[in-house]
Amino acid sequence: MWDNSYEEILRRHLPFLSDEEELESETNLRDYGLDSLAMVELLSAIEGFYGTRLAEDALTLETFETAGSLWRALDASLQTAN
Template identity: 35%
Template sequence: MDAAFPDLLKPFLKYAGTQPITSEASLQELGLDSMRAIELLFTIEDTYGVSMPDELLTDRTFATAGSLWDTIESLRGRAA
């Protein structure tokens, strides 16, 4: 994950508090619900210049900070 990614996630995670967000952090346990996930998706697409296809809009993609970051990196690699 890049250094800015945890800060990007924090506003969407109502239970994150001040704890650091690691790649293993469960986004659902930290309070990411379906409405916030949609908002997060738009923020990710705007921030990282990617477009997430429907087939990647799964619980697996949004399971952890690391799984979401890996998806972003994969999409960025396709665009390059």
């Protein structure tokens, strides 16, 4: 599973996810307000915080579909960097 920083960054970009709601791997990000502009902002925040860049082939709507799919792409990027 992901770390607390990932969840904090993700929550800041999901305006319709309340503080009481649990963020799960299957949580659909678009259902909670992640639109195309927010995707770009989220990508920038994640890459800046973790000091990595997601692979170009990971920059798809499918990657940004759920919290889990985005984490897997980020984790793969971090593993490649190490």
